[in-house]
Amino acid sequence: MLEISTGVWLLTIGVIVALLALDLAIAAAKPHAVGFREATAWSVFYIAVAIVFGLVFMSQAGTDFGVQYFAGYLVEKSLSVDNLFVFVIIMTTFAVPAEHQHKVLTFGIIMALILRAIFIVVGATLLSLFTFMFLLFGLLLIWTAVQLFRHRDEDPDVQENGLVKLTKRVLPVTTDYVGGRLTVRQDGRRMVTPLFIVLIAIGSSDLLFALDSIPAVFGVTEEAYIVFTANAFALLGLRALFFLVKGLLDRLVYLSTGLSVVLAFIGVKLVLHWGHTIWDWVPQIETVFSLGVIVVVLAVTTVASLAKTRRDPAAKAHPGALKATKNPPQEAPDEEPEPRR
Template identity: 75%
Template sequence: MEVTGAAWAVTIGVILALLALDLAVGALRPHAVGFKEATVWSVFYIGIAIAFGVVLGSLAGWQYGTEYFAGYLVEKSLSVDNLFVFVIIMTTFAVPAEHQQKVLTFGIVLALIMRAAFIAVGAALLNLFSFMFLVFGLLLIWTAVQLFRHRNEDPDVEDNALVRATKRVLPTTSEYHGGKLTVRLDGKRVVTPLFVVLIAIGGTDLLFALDSIPAVFGVTQEAFIVFAANAFALLGLRALYFLVQGLLDRLVYLSTGLALVLAFIGLKLVLHWAHTIWHSAPQISTPVSLVVIGVILTITTVASLAKSRRDPSAKAHAGSLRATSSREDEPSGS
């Protein structure tokens, strides 16, 4: 796929403009977001993402358009799990409602930066070494197995290495001071819980980038499409968070569905690597990938809502890549 400098410039310009808009709404005007506002912004961002895919397919061909929509669907589904962890972080640190937008906007900006770096590195590795398809595939399969094993657990946010290091190295206060990250108390500069929350969000973004980039490279090897799918999937997270905040608890099979998606894409990457060595090895086409991913996510959502209706006490979990403590976390930000 030939992508001109002008196409890159226009795409990045649109993304930066949307990011600036999100920043203005979410960080510069702190307020609690209602359902109506969240719905309007969610529809807006999803509409922009779909419009981009239609334009891409019309100009570059629908093979690439299909790859974009498959990548967008993968990234959007992983973003929902990311949102689940954000909810856990907000609850654990009792982040005031009017400052949650600032935290989410920071998380989106940081995620875009991290994923852009990982995309550049991933694309270079795949171009130089064909065995990286095998490495990425096995990584995704391992992640899928771990996520399935610990599908009924939530990550221990306060056990995050970055959070522990921050609290150990920097003096912290247990009280929020508006939207400030640091304050001066008794003549000494200390960080607020909001600063610690941003560190936790950053650590979460890093972990999700390590999983999501190999996953999207499983449906397309075009760096432009990988970047666009990631960016447009991330841009709507702030509004989507407030829209689905109450629905997340009902997606009881979310982790199971994501584990199946990651395992499928991992298998696709392994088969692609095998095909580079043995041409008789089968490959999974992008249209088939799009259908399989869509079917898995649809069944996951319908089965989750049906389970929640039958058993109102059933609660969804974000899933974890390692065993966590069985104790239930108490909010620690007050």
Template identity: 70%
Template sequence: MIAVPAGHCGAMLEVSLLGWGVTIAVIVALLALDLTLGVLRPHVVGFREAAGWSIFYIAVAIVFGVVFANVHGWGFGTEYFAGYIVEKSLSVDNLFVFVIIMSTFAVPERYQQEVLTFGIIIALILRVVFIAVGAALLNLFSFMFLVFGLILLYTAFQLFRHRDEDPSIEDNALVRAGRRFLPVTEDYVEGKMVTRVDGKRMFTPMFLVLLAIGGTDLLFALDSIPAVFGVTSEAYIVFVANAFALLGLRALFFLVKGLLDRLVYLSTGLSVILAFIGVKLVLHWAHKDVSAAVPEVGTPVSLGVIIGILVITTVASLIRSGQDPSLKAHAGSLRASSDREEH
């Protein structure tokens, strides 16, 4: 048996090697399916197809959660669903940035699936690394709950301050380096990343797009992993919550990209969620390392608060954008545009 860090419910989750193996096999199979749909069969995705696959991936996540809860108990099941909802809500903000990247690089619609699929693979790999590091740190040093909490509080504050801005793709260090040091073609050359022009190897804009996606995924991993560890300290739950939230991202992009502009309060809602989880982590650290008298926030309460904030944010956004159709939602940024201009 593999014992992972103790969850907030007080018990320890134990997942066998077979359990890990089956879970990883299912996720890899779903990833392969997504890869087949997005890369090997590039095409323009319609609303019906996007809706069908979005429902499929959400259903898979729910079925897994129910089975998992029946096997390991609904305490851990609640942690899974809370983690999944947190990661799913953060992934919607990720979609905002994907839209900005697609627009900035004028990615042809038939190649957008390929970009999204590779973006999901990169995000999943980065999250596995961060989950392993985060779980090890939390297991060794309880003060890391305080560190993660302060990181989330700072992120929430910055996101709220710059909620009406969009991140600048030109600030991406990988994209700047790519444009400076690599020979890049003018067009997408049938969706290839590398091609030959007059015998010379050159990169296409698709390669720069993937650099931008990778850099963005890195930043989102830095925020989302501490956020989900604020809901559960079980590495297995953190992994599956992230995996299932990311797997449906490709279909969700095509389903909601027309709706994204109307979610004018999404960045505000996400900043409140991150702040709430940040406070929850700080309280958890204080309860463990300072005094048992310090209250903690239970997982059912966390789940209710997160769902409540998302519902209020979505309804308020749709009402506000309905009253003023000229309003446009923004992804939010951790840096002000004036700060970027100074550099």
């Protein structure tokens, strides 16, 4: 079992909070549309931070725990890319101005970290008290994988989000973004801006992703510290990754399929682990093997997606949904697609 002192926990949280504060300060100091070069630099920075942390952690805690961290980081990073699809849909649906997208993403990441920290504490406590929680988490991931695969070519309906509909019904909303403010006084009454509604939409989507991602990462490690750091470092780079790859997301046409395979695999791993705690003859899947499977699935998914869009430029990726949407995407007409320029 991994022993982490209170001092190490506080230091780790302090570093993560400092990085978030830096991100938030940049967004607040000079609202602007983030360009490709800036997004690339920040993406490289956050990936480097995550790798350096993993290497230092591995040197101190041992190879096995280090492998668990990198496996968890890869799982969370791949799931965060699917999260980006939903962010793109939300930004497009509510027509968020480019100069305010940085702020929206930073707040979204903060909310995601808070929600996942809560789920990590709850999940770790339940797993330590009740062995059958491994079975429940495993079945949840398998069900999620099946639903994601069934609706892999659909987009979630943001406007049908319960919290978004309730907020619009209860609170008066302005027609414009009013300089990126969340609330404003107009005609003698306090009103929220569309940016407030966007944050509600992103926060509620973060909640749904946390319900899947936390059991998924617990499938590769039972250590709460590793689960937290893998989530935190994957999410810290999400803002920069959004601006870097939002133009390429449409090309990852098989991402939802690949993620459904990863989630199903981890779900089976959790079910087998539960079975092994009861019957010694039930096999377990080693973390190193899990890491290999995750890397291979993500690599094949990416290569196959790019090959598909090269052959068929009209093909468009979707984040997938856990239930059928009211207005599923229509099939593209049978006509010769224009060549990619």
